[in-house]
Amino acid sequence: xxxxxxxxxxxxxxxxxxxxxxxxxxxxxxxxxxxxxxxxxxxxxxxxxxxxxxxxxxxxxxxxxxxxxxxxxxxxxxxxxxxxxxxxxxxxxxxxxxxxxxxxxxxxxxxxxxxxxxxxxxxxxxxxxxxxxxxxxxxxxxxxxxxxxxxxxxxxxxxxxxxxxxxxxxxxxxxxxxxxxxxxxxxxxxxxxxxxxxxxxxxxxxxxxxxxxxxxxxxxxxxxxxxxxxxxxxxxxxxxxxxxxxxxxxxxxxxxxxxxxxxxxxxxxxxxxxxxxxxxxxxxxxxxxxxxxxxxxxxxxxxxxxxxxxxxxxxxxxxxxxxxxxxxxxxxxxxxxxxxxxxxxxxxxxxxxxxxxxxxxxxxxxxxxxxxxxxxxxxxxxxxxxxxxxxxxxxxxxxxxxxxxxxxxxxxxxxxxxxxxxxxxxxxxxxxxxxxxxxxxxxxxxxxxxxxxxxxxxxxxxxxxxxxxxxxxxxxxxxxxxxxxxxxxxxxxxxxxxxxxxxxxxxxxxxxxxxxxxxxxxxxxxxxxxxxxxxxxxxxxxxxxxxxxxxx
Amino acid sequence: xxxxxxxxxxxxxxxxxxxxxxxxxxxxxxxxxxxxxxxxxxxxxxxxxxxxxxxxxxxxxxxxxxxxxxxxxxxxxxxxxxxxxxxxxxxxxxxxxxxxxxxxxxxxxxxxxxxxxxxxxxxxxxxxxxxxxxxxxxxxxxxxxxxxxxxxxxxxxxxxxxxxxxxxxxxxxxxxxxxxxxxxxxxxxxxxxxxxxxxxxxxxxxxxxxxxxxxx
Numbered sequence: 001x002x003x004x005x006x007x008x009x010x011x012x013x014x015x016x017x018x019x020x021x022x023x024x025x026x027x028x029x030x031x032x033x034x035x036x037x038x039x040x041x042x043x044x045x046x047x048x049x050x051x052x053x054x055x056x057x058x059x060x061x062x063x064x065x066x067x068x069x070x071x072x073x074x075x076x077x078x079x080x081x082x083x084x085x086x087x088x089x090x091x092x093x094x095x096x097x098x099x100x101x102x103x104x105x106x107x108x109x110x111x112x113x114x115x116x117x118x119x120x121x122x123x124x125x126x127x128x129x130x131x132x133x134x135x136x137x138x139x140x141x142x143x144x145x146x147x148x149x150x151x152x153x154x155x156x157x158x159x160x161x162x163x164x165x166x167x168x169x170x171x172x173x174x175x176x177x178x179x180x181x182x183x184x185x186x187x188x189x190x191x192x193x194x195x196x197x198x199x200x201x202x203x204x205x206x207x208x209x210x211x212x213x214x215x216x217x218x219x220x221x222x223x224x225x226x227x228x229x230x231x232x233x234x235x236x237x238x239x240x241x242x243x244x245x246x247x248x249x250x251x252x253x254x255x256x257x258x259x260x261x262x263x264x265x266x267x268x269x270x271x272x273x274x275x276x277x278x279x280x281x282x283x284x285x286x287x288x289x290x291x292x293x294x295x296x297x298x299x300x301x302x303x304x305x306x307x308x309x310x311x312x313x314x315x316x317x318x319x320x321x322x323x324x325x326x327x328x329x330x331x332x333x334x335x336x337x338x339x340x341x342x343x344x345x346x347x348x349x350x351x352x353x354x355x356x357x358x359x360x361x362x363x364x365x366x367x368x369x370x371x372x373x374x375x376x377x378x379x380x381x382x383x384x385x386x387x388x389x390x391x392x393x394x395x396x397x398x399x400x401x402x403x404x405x406x407x408x409x410x411x412x413x414x415x416x417x418x419x420x421x422x423x424x425x426x427x428x429x430x431x432x433x434x435x436x437x438x439x440x441x442x443x444x445x446x447x448x449x450x451x452x453x454x455x456x457x458x459x460x461x462x463x464x465x466x467x468x469x470x471x472x473x474x475x476x477x478x479x480x481x482x483x484x485x486x487x488x489x490x491x492x493x494x495x496x497x498x499x500x501x502x503x504x505x506x507x508x509x510x511x512x513x514x515x516x517x518x519x520x521x522x523x524x525x526x527x528x529x530x531x532x533x534x535x536x537x538x539x540x541x542x543x544x545x546x547x548x549x550x551x552x
Numbered sequence: 553x554x555x556x557x558x559x560x561x562x563x564x565x566x567x568x569x570x571x572x573x574x575x576x577x578x579x580x581x582x583x584x585x586x587x588x589x590x591x592x593x594x595x596x597x598x599x600x601x602x603x604x605x606x607x608x609x610x611x612x613x614x615x616x617x618x619x620x621x622x623x624x625x626x627x628x629x630x631x632x633x634x635x636x637x638x639x640x641x642x643x644x645x646x647x648x649x650x651x652x653x654x655x656x657x658x659x660x661x662x663x664x665x666x667x668x669x670x671x672x673x674x675x676x677x678x679x680x681x682x683x684x685x686x687x688x689x690x691x692x693x694x695x696x697x698x699x700x701x702x703x704x705x706x707x708x709x710x711x712x713x714x715x716x717x718x719x720x721x722x723x724x725x726x727x728x729x730x731x732x733x734x735x736x737x738x739x740x741x742x743x744x745x746x747x748x749x750x751x752x753x754x755x756x757x758x759x760x761x762x763x764x765x766x767x768x
Contacts, residue, residue, distance in 0.1 A: 213606065214571060214606075217568060217571060218568055221567050221568045222568075225567065273605065273638075274605075274637040274638055275598070275602060275637070275638060276634060276637065277594070277595070277598055277634050278598070278602075281595075314633065314637065315630050315634065316633065317630075412605060412606050413605075413606065413607075413608060428640070428641065431641055432639075432640065432641050433637060435641055435644075436633060436636050436637050443657065443661050458748070477707075478661070478663055479661075479662075480699060481695050481696075481699050482661045482662040484699045485660075485662055485695050485698075488628065488698055490629065490630075503628070505698070510746045511746065512698075512699060512700065512701050512742035512743075512746050513699055513700045513701065513703070514700070514701040514702050514742070515702050515703075515704070515736065519701075519742070519746070521747045521748045521749070522748050522749075523748070523749045524750045526750070526753065527753075528753045529753065530753055530755045530760075534760070534763060537763060
């Protein structure tokens with residue numbers, strides 16, 4: 001029986017008794033389609049599928065599962081990776097585009113009831129339901145998926161010595177990513193109570209521990225601790241050998257990577273709860289300005305930068321936000337072709353890409369500075385209109401862009417099932433973050449207008465600017481101070497902690513007041529041509545190489 | 553005393569223990585201590601707000617308002633925003649939290665005169681936060697220091713809340729500014745920091761050496 005340690009620790013007052021997963025009785029499943037005999041079931045599946053399309057051979061799946069299991073059993077990492085990244089998705093496209101993979105019960109006899117394999121299989125099985133099955137997961141399936149994750153994490157965490165399991169980094173990242181995604185989707189589902197039947201609400205009320213925020217936090221914290229990842233990163237950042245402090249577990253790639261990905265998971269989870277300080281704090285041992293051995297999973301890289309950039313934006317550290325977004329957008333621009341073959345991933349990256357361009361546009365309207373030329377040209381192409389409307393103090397434009405590009409915020413607590421006081425309870429967390437953001441923007445709404453006047457002069461009497469702005473001189477002085485205050489951001493300068501930094505002002509237009517005169521300093525940038533030529537040289541080289549292969 | 557408390561509290565905030573509501577009373581006492589002794593610990597205060605977020609039943613309006621007041625004392629840092637992101641919109645509309653929100657808006661938009669008038673009219677809004685006014689004056693000096701090269705003495709006095717001349721002079725001394733005979737306060741030579749920049753691209757040989765080598 002799995003120990004409840006990792007979940008139980010998180011359950012505080014009001015949850016005295018811990019519900020073992022086995023205390024939860026899954027409601028009778030819809031077994032109509034199945035006879036209970038696995039062989040006959042397979043027969044049934046075969047017929048069932050062959051009625052839909054004649055060329056489907058379930059043996060393909062059977063063989064695939066047998067092979068997949070063998071790879072995992074033999075710890076053939078390349079085999080696992082191939083089965084995971086190619087085999088599974090290809091078969092999904094062919095057989096299970098919008099319907100679920102076979103139940104674990106059906107699969108069990110094919111794979112000799114291998115518990116570890118079935119655990120991992122179910123991870124894929126439920127993930128596929130969440131992603132592809134139109135009706136989405138039922139409440140039961142959400143619960144079962146949760147228990148499946150608990151089993152998996154307890155298997156890994158409760159072992160006395162490292163479990164001899166190796167999985168590709170991509171899969172490990174997907175596990176953590178999906179775990180948080182399912183928590184997020186459950187939290188949002190739980191809060192939409194107005195549309196629920198009384199029976200559904202009863203089930204939710206009686207199972208407060210499932211997808212509980214404490215359990216999710218606990219899993220991530222436990223993985224971080226078990227792997228000693230923080231110590232490893234600290235030593236790594238100072239040029240040492242991480243293995244020297246990793247410990248028995250942390251030396252194993254499985255634990256090390258799960259630990260690292262859990263830090264990113266915590267970054268995401270804290271951000272979803274509006275806790276930006278903690279979000280950046282958990283990463284304080286990771287040096288982003290250096291390429292590191294942990295960052296080879298692109299999806300993880302992109303997620304990290306998205307949430308870090310977002311947290312910076314909310315903390316009014318625009319310069320850091322802009323740097324973060326530009327870096328990752330450049331990275332995506334350069335590596336995007338690599339993902340073209342993997343449809344789902346490509347779609348996801350494209351979506352994140354659009355979101356981050358939108359956030360970058362917001363930040364640059366609020367804090368115009370120079371950015372990488374190629375990111376800037378993309379931005380001009382796609383976001384010129386939006387940026388113009390925002391700089392003309394259009395609050396609704398800010399709001400629209402924010403709501404498009406922000407994460408799906410959530411509430412850590414269940415709604416009050418007895419009395420719904422707030423109509424849109426599930427939207428509350430979003431409204432809160434949006435309110436904070438919009439209040440910040442409103443405070444600096446006049447700055448772009450002031451800036452546009454300042455740009456035209458090198459000195460400008462306060463009196464004259466006040467006439468332009470249609471306000472009294474005293475009001476104007478207040479706005480000018482506000483301009484300076486808002487443009488002076490904390491900016492990261494050194495060290496691994498993203499929270500540290502010093503006050504800087506890198507705004508393109510800067511000024512100071514001397515008695516009654518505003519003195520303005522503008523930044524004039526000569527056109528850059530180096531990058532342009534280098535890119536053309538590379539392009540030319542590619543074409544020549546292409547031509548050579550055609551000739552040959 | 554404060555240091556000892558800071559260390560104790562830091563252990564309460566480590567790892568998963570951060571979410572243990574049993575720590576709440578200690579943390580709330582710690583907030584009170586910060587109010588009385590003019591110390592500050594953002595991380596602990598965010599920990600309190602986090603516990604309120606996870607356990608709405610324990611929410612205390614007064615403690616929240618105190619935390620927000622303390623966050624204002626750390627301007628120009630954006631601690632206030634960080635706190636705000638953890639407080640339900642409904643809670644933000646309740647007194648005395650709402651009042652603190654109004655103060656924050658004035659300070660963030662540098663409407664210092666309005667701020668001091670409000671404070672004069674309703675002295676209770678400071679909720680006994682020790683050293684509150686002077687912390688705000690520090691922030692005022694920060695903003696003045698980045699905005700002005702010279703500022704009239706009377707204007708500076710207004711921004712600092714109409715304090716007696718002698719006190720204004722001690723703020724001037726504290727920041728190394730100079731009061732001229734013409735009644736202007738000379739802050740610093742801003743020309744040195746704020747000047748028009750011309751950015752032209754400089755291409756070093758090293759950065760193109762590789763590409764040149766490969767195309768010989």
